[in-house]
Amino acid sequence: MEYPRIKPIYPKYQLNEECFRIGAQLGITTEFEDSTKEFWTLTNKLTGDRKVEDIVLEMQREYPHLTDTDILDGINLLNEQGVLEEAYAHEEIEERYLANVNYFSRFTDVSENRFNYQRKLNQSTILLLGLGGGGSNILTLLAGLGVKKIKIVDYDRVEVSNLGRQFIYKESDVNRLKNEVAKESILAMNPNIQVESYNKKIVTVEDVLSFTEDVDLVICAIDEPPFVIHRIVNQAIVQANLPCVFGASQVSRGRVYTVIPHQTGCFDCMNLNFSKNDPKFIEQFVGFRNIKFNPPSIAYGPAMFQLTASIVDEVVRVLTGYTTPRSLGTQYEINYEDGSSFTHPSWAKFEDCPTCGKGDFKEWEIFQYYEPIEENHG
Ligand SMILES: [Zn+2]
Incomplete structure (x- = not known):
């Protein structure tokens, strides 16, 4: 995991003060209980342009009581729920196939490269x-x-x-x-x-x-x-x-x-x-x-x-x-x-x-x- 991000294919929104959601349709939506807003803050830092260690440091600046393990557990939970991916900002694929790659995003976690599926087809x-x-x-x-x-x-x-x-x-x-x-x-x-x-x-x-x-x-x-x-x-x-x-x-x-x-x-x-x-x-x-x-x-x-x-x-x-x-x-x-x-x-x-x-x-x-x-x- 280098530059993890919440999958851009899913919307991310707060339902109320206690709860937010990633995804918007039955079967592809996960709800998170989060009365302290710590987890919401974490998901907002997972944008694919920060390294994991930088995210940990930023979180600890805002929430000094959180340990490295707390924050990494949170990131892992998002991965287990299928909403996290590696950004792969420098991967190149023909524009006409990008929507296929975004579809494959649904089926990958941070350890799998969605671009490889398209490349295999190509x-x-x-x-x-x-x-x-x-x-x-x-x-x-x-x-x-x-x-x-x-x-x-x-x-x-x-x-x-x-x-x-x-x-x-x-x-x-x-x-x-x-x-x-x-x-x-x-x-x-x-x-x-x-x-x-x-x-x-x-x-x-x-x-x-x-x-x-x-x-x-x-x-x-x-x-x-x-x-x-x-x-x-x-x-x-x-x-x-x-x-x-x-x-x-x-x-x-x-x-x-x-x-x-x-x-x-x-x-x-x-x-x-x-x-x-x-x-x-x-x-x-x-x-x-x-x-x-x-x-x-x-x-x-x-x-x-x-x-x-x-x-x-x-x-x-x-x-x-x-x-x-x-x-x-x-x-x-x-x-x-x-x-x-x-x-x-x-x-x-x-x-x-x-x-x-x-x-x-x-x-x-x-x-x-x-x-x-x-x-x-x-
Ligand atoms: Zn046979």
């Missing part, structure tokens, strides 16, 4: 698979966060029916390749980002692996064919040993789950988990698969924004650790109707998983109902 390379309803909005958020490089992959062309929710595309882009338009859009939003753009349909594990070099994290925003494509991406990210955030949306519910190979369970561990624990799992899976369900497009812009916001926040959590990720080895589910969210029971990493462990596909009935994964499609 140094990260992300592979984004899919530029549809999920991917196109994910891309917008990544541009704002200022990741170093984004590799984008899609094979589709812009259609009129996309325009209600995929806002990086304009009417004049209809019939153009999404990956090309997306690159132009992202560079218009943030020219500091390096963009590698590929026109490619992901069909095999090798397809994914051809893009994973130098990548820090993968985002899977493709969902065709259902379940199968997540298995393919899962197998690739386990082989490449890269974390992957998966997103999926069905009618009015969205799900996010994250695989960190060899730390969390993978997608096939989830298949094993349900095989072991849910007696209806296989008949549900087979029943659904057999009807070859092909629903009309039901991606609704406001709903997609809720889901993609959660996906990208999870990406930032996994990359920077600014706070605990919500979907490691579990499914974080968002209900678009009432804005609620919850976390499903997590699944373990299984040693007998054929993908991230030492198991054999033939030992698990579920895998015979998936299309066999091709290693090399050419």
Whole structure:
């Protein structure tokens, strides 16, 4: 602790002669009882331009009965309450990212440097698979966060029916390749980002692996064919040993789950988990698969924004650790109707998983109902 200060993101005000507050909203406000005004005086000296020892001396000039320990205990209490940070007056970050840094301030104490989270983003390379309803909005958020490089992959062309929710595309882009338009859009939003753009349909594990070099994290925003494509991406990210955030949306519910190979369970561990624990799992899976369900497009812009916001926040959590990720080895589910969210029971990493462990596909009935994964499609 060198130059501590009360976090400027919070207001600081007296309620009455006995009590003051830091913060103004439920859940992010702390109230302090302080009939002597000593503590209030101390908080007013924590402005980030005085060293701790100078603050102690100043306090003792005004309140000679206070010991060093009294004053340091007070400073530590403010830190424990989450309202204190190091000023880092000489840290430099691009102005466009300062508001991100201020958000990270909420999650730090005096020992953590909020600028490092932004710096980590500025140094990260992300592979984004899919530029549809999920991917196109994910891309917008990544541009704002200022990741170093984004590799984008899609094979589709812009259609009129996309325009209600995929806002990086304009009417004049209809019939153009999404990956090309997306690159132009992202560079218009943030020219500091390096963009590698590929026109490619992901069909095999090798397809994914051809893009994973130098990548820090993968985002899977493709969902065709259902379940199968997540298995393919899962197998690739386990082989490449890269974390992957998966997103999926069905009618009015969205799900996010994250695989960190060899730390969390993978997608096939989830298949094993349900095989072991849910007696209806296989008949549900087979029943659904057999009807070859092909629903009309039901991606609704406001709903997609809720889901993609959660996906990208999870990406930032996994990359920077600014706070605990919500979907490691579990499914974080968002209900678009009432804005609620919850976390499903997590699944373990299984040693007998054929993908991230030492198991054999033939030992698990579920895998015979998936299309066999091709290693090399050419
Ligand atoms: Zn596994």
